[in-house]
Amino acid sequence: MKEILSTKNTMVKELKKLHKKKYREEKRQYMIEGFHLIEEAVKAGAEIDWILFNQRGKTEWTDWLEQQPDELLIYVSEEVLVSLSELPTPQGLIAIVKMPDDEKKIEFTGGWLLLDNVQDPGNVGTMIRTADAAGLSGVILGEGSSDIFSTKVLRAMQGSNYHLPVIRKPLAGIIAGFKESKVPVYGTELNREAVSYQKITNSKDYALIMGNEGQGVASEFLAMTDQNIYIPIKGAAESLNVAIAAGILMYHLENNN
Template sequence: MKEILSTKNTMVKELKKLKIKKHREAQKRYLIEGFHLVEEAVKADAEIEWILCSRRGIEEWSEWVSTHEDERFLLVTEEILSSLSEVPTPQGMMAVVKMPNVETTLGYSGRWLLLDNVQDPGNVGTMIRTADAAGMTGVILGDGSADIYNTKVLRAMQGSNYHLPIFQLPLKTIVDQFKQHDVPVFGTELNKRAVSYQTLPSQKQYALIMGNEGKGVSAELLTMVDQSIYIPIIGEAESLNVAIAAGILMYHFLHNKIE
């Protein structure tokens, strides 16, 4: 196993740049942290360039390492992992993964989650993970939404980005295409034409738009949806967290499929 001992190593300096979105996009690769995410990436046959392990990490996951070790493994110091990590205490394993070449053509069928300017990385990651759990066809991130290769998004997704397609595309065009393919589009908003989600039956196919944490779905997109929907608030809370709301709606539309 090759070994790197210094944080001043040229390779380490290049990897540090991956903390910033513009450098991730330029290098077409990203970092994942922790054994679970590395394991998920390996299972999914993601294009992994390097797996960085400290001696502690090798000892902790010795059985897995001995089974999978190849020329991609690098032995590094805890100091190097700390310099690359976004968490206070790195777990002892990280990986450098190439971004996949994603096709921009969609089938325009099935069940889709659309995120309109959802900026919080934890919310974006949680919604993608929930979409995976609910058997959604895919997720589309519109302009302004958090980068899926942000380390906080990656941690919140817990590997779900390897299980379903995720696109980053302009939602106005996408919504129009869904409608042309007779896929109903729902937008979350409390307005005069909105109905409670409880009045709607399960859906074999649909596109669900979830909006910005503070502003909701954009007014322009709301004029394009087939139906605006809302989740009734029973208690005194002003609103629901967008990720919680998305989970409620995705499972509601799935209801008949899991009975």
């Protein structure tokens, strides 16, 4: 088993770069932290390059670590693990994972969540996790949306990216594909043409577009939808958080088909 005890180690310096999107895409690798996420990745058959653990990780997850291939395991010092971690209190385990091929074929069946320029990592991760919980077929991230391989998005997803397809594609062509397949596409906007989501009785197949936290769904995409919908607000709040709104709409559409 390999050991790394110094933060000046060349491999440690290279792994730190994975906190930047540019380097992740260049190396086709990303970093996950904590036992739960790493276990989810292993269960899903994700290609693991290395599993780094310190004394805490060894103590708490000895049995699990012993089941992993020895060539993947690297024992690191507390200082090394802290230098790589983005958590306030590191859990003692970090894995380096190969990025999957993003060229997945999209089946225009079931429920799909489309994200247009949703920039907050917590919102993106939460919506993907909710889509997983609600039983959607997949999530498509349009241009401008937060990178799912950032540490914050990965933590918010809690492993849901291993349970359903999460694909990055320009939305214009995707929306056109749903419409060609006779699948209704719903945008989210408050205007005269929009209707309350409660009036929508959906088929088992649909696409739901959620937009940027401040600007909403782009007008070009709203013009392509079959119907734009909104959530009535009864109190004094001006609007709902986009992840909360997405959860309400996804569960409604899934339970009314």
